Amino acid sequence: MLLTIRSLTKTFPGTKALDGVRFDLRAGEVHALLGENGAGKSTLIKCLTGAYRPDAGEIRLDGQPIAPRSTSEAQELGIGTVYQEVNLLPNLTVAQNLCFGREPRRFGMVSSREMKRMAQDMLSGYGIDVDVSRDLGTYSVAIQQIVAIARAVALSGKVLILDEPTASLDAREVEMLFDVVRGLRDRGLGIVFVTHFLDQVFALSDRITVLRNGCHIVTEDTAALDRVRLIEHMLGRALEDEVEHRAVDHGVAGPVKPEMLAFDAMSRRGVVEPFDLRIAKGEVVGLAGLLGSGRTESAELLFGIRGTTTGTARDEVGPVRIDSPRAAIAAGFGFAPEDRKTDGIVADLSIRENIALALQARRGWARPVSRTEQARLAETYIKRLDIRTSDAEKAVGELSGGNQQKVVLARWLAMNPRFLILDEPTRGIDVGAHAEILRLIHELTAEGMSLLVISSELDELIAVSDRVIVVRDRAHVAELTGADVTTETVVRAIADHGREEVA
Amino acid sequence: MSFALPPVLRRVAPQVVTLVAVCVLVTLFFPGFLDLRLSDGRLVGPVIDIVKRSAPVALLAIGMTLVIATKGIDLSVGTTMAITGAVAAWCLDSGLGVGPAVALAIATGLVCGLWNGGLVAIIGIQPIVATLILMTAGRGIAQLITEGRILTFNDAGFAWFGSGAILGVPVPAVIWVVTGVALALLMRRTALGLLVEAIGVNRRASAIAGVNATVLLIAVYVASGLCAAFAGIITTADIRGADANNAGLWLELDAILAVVIGGNSLLGGRFSIAASILGALIIQTIDTGILLAGFPSEYNLVIKAALVVIILVLQSPQFMAEVFFWRRFGRKNLAPDTVKEDAR
């Protein structure tokens, strides 16, 4: 065994990111590491690369216990990493990137001829044709990834961790990358492959390990697993014990809700294939799909954050303009984004100000929301959403993730939108708060608000949704209504891959 | 400034304390510092002199505060002063009269701000780079207007902006106080202040919340141009001439310094116009105080440098984080959090 990890534990304030995780890697295998966001994949990898130090547990490389304290130390031990976003410098030449820190020198000066030859040697056997004296940034992401791999292999040479390397590659490029990876496997490297594209897992990996909520769930040979079981492992839902306590009664056809919004042929080239969406008053539509399937991107199109290539929107009255967030807000939309830190909160401002921000932006600068009104809003929502804080003047950046999420929610509820998009509303929130947010969703729909909810937590999604739309491979592939809305059908729809067969 | 609430006072307390300390210090060396007399219906005395002389830097600092609150910087304000002054002098020289001279000078300042704002907000050039262009080219433009001469004029009406008095108070002082109060009121009585701070902290999140970040950014640079125009008018009126070479020279740095002394972070976000103005007053008091106290003026720059370093240390996120963590968690938890930030 090349790499063995036993009972690895890592705790962050409030959460146990890794809980006694074990993991084995053989020389000459590609081992896929899977799990939804927050499952602990990236924490595990950061422990391996020295970015984090585990609280407990053991990592052995070639039988020797190791405890890397920095990325460079991990590299020297033999563990190299390639990230989704290429961690090389696009403004340096390919050769400089490959040889960085080890430049061949003559008379104290870097010899560019020598360096060029060294770089060409490093790249030989990877089957790519590049001029190493050109800037790395002038090549495609796929080539950059391969250069990054070549550097990692040359520096480390035992274990190669590929952290979502294919996220921005097209099919042909993925195939090119896979050939490189297979070549390295045959040379005896142990490769850890992290991805959220299941097709790629089955195409490339020899074994699969699934993590969920910081725990090791299963390790199996790829050949012995099928897609449905794999997704069950990842989402933590065996199909047999279907949830009984469903909040929305999908079996009974209730009174038909009047249609409120209609989106036609919404798309953005290369991001989301055209889709139609109808939303009725007081309806909750769930958007299911794995990470990277195009679910967040769909939401961003609907809210005008990304421009559309095609598509129109209309309501009962007529066409609705949604080409910018401002326009979407004017049309009565709201959007609580997935990435709270960059897209949601304004960290240095107080809870009060964060809650009032959207309302204020809609009113325009000349008609300020008075301080008393702001305070009243803040007080209302701190109470209603149970935001845990000493007072409303605290900077939002100082709150925990779950409370930050509630502040963003409060910001939109204060607007009283007719259509609210919630992207992963329960991510990173403790269990108690989960239930609160689900209860809130019911309250809102009862008041006539329409919602689009995106979530990896299938149970929750099914519990709150009247209808579920399944997104896969950047396209909306299925719509489930009524009695069809069950975990089983959703999992099958996500897993179904009759349409695209990759090499 | 806008409302006399305790939080506002608490915000400017360090600046007030510093200013008082500097004043006390100067008085010790020059006992006549606080003298005030009425002469020809005008207040005179060192303090009045300081309040009058700080006009250009205070005005520039007002605009600069807003720009810095959006995570930007405006290097071109000194040059904008020179251009607006040149325009005003040219108008007077061609006999257009005081009204058009002031109007055209203000319009010029607005155009300069619009230019900077457009480069920053629409084309997306870094503020320091974008405003460097006007800083470099602008002086040439000003010289083009004055044809390289010091364009003098003899117009008592216009000179009033530099040397006149209202109720005994010098007009430049009145102008900066009114501008400061007006802008502070505009920021705090409307929602502008909140929105400016929001885009300074997180432009993307603010835009998703519906804040019109592009227009606001442009507006902030326009405001800075407007303040520079006022400063340019005052300086030109004061010397009864436009000196394209030296008007406003290096004042942008003094203005930035005033904003920094005012405790406003160069990384954007929370701002206080009152504190920046106090910063400008502190700078001017040190300037004048050193002269009055009989020290050689050469010490001035060294003191400024020391001030900047002290304030930087206090403002440094690293330094403050260190203090914060020592107090709250001890050093142990520092590592993972910084790493997490690094990984972004």
Next chain:
Amino acid sequence: MNPRLYPLYATIGIFLFACLVCYIQFPFMASTRVLGNLLTDNAYLGIVAVGMTIVILSGGIDLSVGSVIAFSGVFIAVMLRDSGLPAPVIMALLLVVTTLFGAAMGGLIHALAMPPFIVTLAGMFLARGAAYMLTIDSVPIVDPFYDRLQDAYYLMPGKGRLTLIGVLMLASVAVGMIVAHRTRFGASVFALGGGVQTARLMGVRVGRTTVGIYAFSGFMAGLSGIVFSVYTGSGYPLATVGTELTAIAAVVIGGTLLTGGSGFVFGTLIGVMTMGLIQTYIVFDGSLSSWWTKIVIGGLLLLFIVLQKGLLRLTTTRLASPQAGAPV
């Protein structure tokens, strides 16, 4: 053709175009005499711009250099007058002082994690203030060693004088080129300009490199101060006000990206020469006023900044837009 060289080609193209315009207007400008003067007059600017290039390549900025040049002149003049030390010793001392000064600024920038802009602004005040504290008058330099330095030149064919300080400037550019493009330190500088986090991941010692960068700039500013004192034969605390901006402009016109990470030291030389040529042209013309220099330089700045912004946008959008087709 390698796209990384486009800005350099643009710089050279503009320079050649300027040469051509000058030649057509004033054929006698194509003489070694004009060339010699161009090198001599811009020697101090060229040297300080080399240091600035390294700083800007790393994504920083150094506003203190103009003040440091003035300080250097005053320091030398006052020391020569008052201390009785031989001139070479004083010069060496000065270079140590300015290098340490730069290193201290680099250390502060790294330790406080504050923008270089504001730290070097403090440095600017400090250096100028120190110069004032030494003297407030222009101090003439009377020294036999200086006389020899001033008279040292090589007579080029055509009676042009290639002065010592001109040669020193060319040598500085050569040294700068080696440091930036041929050493590991240079590679680290480019890496910092490309992104501090990535650079750290690739093994750059950020703190040490930052200190080195500003120390180098301080050294170059000191050297430039010596050259300036040779050129003017005096030390004056009010000299070279605003030189930092001229240097920055030369660097940008030389094709270096102001945000860091891309550029050429050689381009900076061309940038300095272009600016000198514009000035020379205006002097030759006689009817044109000197302020046109500033306007033309401002225009060139705008041209280069927008050009580079466009280049950047072109390359990033090309790479960022995922190709159509069904990704897996």
